[in-house]
Amino acid sequence: MAAGNVAAGKGKAAVCAACHGTDGNSLSDAFPKLAGQHEGYIVKQLMEFKSGARQNALMAPMVANLTEQDMADLGAYFASQKTAPGAVSEELLAAGEQIYRGGNKETGVPACMACHGPNGNGIPAADWPKLSGQYSSYIETQLHAFAKGERNNSPNGMMADIASKMSDAEIKAVSAYVFGL
Ligand code: HEM
Ligand code: HEM
Structure with missing residues (x-):
């Protein structure tokens, strides 16, 4: 093609x-x-x-x-178009950053930045999506959809596996964090 x-x-x-x-x-x-x-x-x-x-x-x-x-x-x-980071409430930032950069070792959630990049730009060569600047409510909806098996999660079901291990509070925090990236 x-x-x-x-x-x-x-x-x-x-x-x-x-x-x-x-x-x-x-x-x-x-x-x-x-x-x-x-x-x-x-x-x-x-x-x-x-x-x-x-x-x-x-x-x-x-x-x-x-x-x-x-x-x-x-x-x-x-x-080819550009977007800008959004404004994020301070109270969610620290918790969101912790998940994004370090994951949650106790529950087996990996660091998001391993696949979505330290700046949220994703990995273009692998078709792994950019998350930076994306609306929090959309990110949150997608994570819940992955967790419930409502969104296709190829390759290898990785997002379903990750999202199903996250608490609602973690999902909310990381979704806020990436909007501001
Ligand atoms: C897709 C969040 C960790 C690989 C997505 C999407 C979100 C997301 C919101 C959907 C993006 C969109 O619809 O525009 C997160 C968060 C993570 C995390 C919050 C950490 C808790 C990871 C890790 C990997 C990964 C560690 C790799 C092992 C992918 C891939 C897709 C994706 C390949 C695209 C799925 C598709 O093509 O439909 N992620 N992610 N993510 N993520 Fe993650
Ligand atoms: C999602 C492209 C028209 C509503 C998406 C996504 C893409 C896309 C690529 C996935 C984004 C992601 O995973 O991050 C397009 C293109 C369009 C188009 C190329 C024109 C040909 C529209 C229109 C509407 C719409 C006209 C409203 C009537 C939505 C919604 C989602 C979405 C609600 C989120 C779906 C979900 O939650 O899974 N679009 N779109 N789109 N689009 Fe469009």
Whole structure:
């Protein structure tokens, strides 16, 4: 498959703007930011929304007619956009940072930064997603969905395994922390 084309993706992204913003900075935390997310990760998610491996009532109709080339172009466009960290309440920061950087040895939660990077930028070559600047409520929803087995968690079920070991308080704290990264 050819790599995505940013200019072609920009045109195709017009239909995404109502929820994800023209540049992937969604206007509401009801919708995840796509700005700066890695192309390969975006393509993977779009393919999974299309196959039904990842289910969402709003995204399913959006991907029904997308070709793999459309997905690559959209991924390249959103990956080329920038986002900024959000403002985080001080009280959650320390607990969130502890989980993100050190995990929880007692319960077997690994450090998030091992896969999502010290700055929350993910690992582009592996299609491991950037989390920095992402809305806390979206992160929180995804962690609960992984824990309950409601979100597909390839490869190797790693996020389901991790999230199911986290307490609600840990999920809340780490979700706040990454919004500010
Ligand atoms: C999630 C892309 C249009 C609502 C996502 C994700 C991607 C994406 C890649 C996953 C983000 C992640 O895993 O971090 C697109 C593209 C669109 C589009 C390329 C245009 C072709 C829309 C529209 C809506 C919408 C128009 C609202 C009607 C959502 C919601 C989620 C989501 C609610 C979160 C799903 C969940 O909680 O699992 N979108 N989107 N999207 N999108 Fe879109
Ligand atoms: C996806 C959080 C640790 C690998 C995600 C997502 C979140 C998240 C919120 C969904 C991103 C989105 O929808 O945009 C966390 C937190 C961690 C953690 C809070 C620490 C407690 C790890 C570790 C690994 C990992 C240690 C690797 C062993 C992945 C992968 C995905 C992912 C591969 C993408 C799954 C997919 O393609 O659907 N993580 N993560 N994460 N995480 Fe983590």
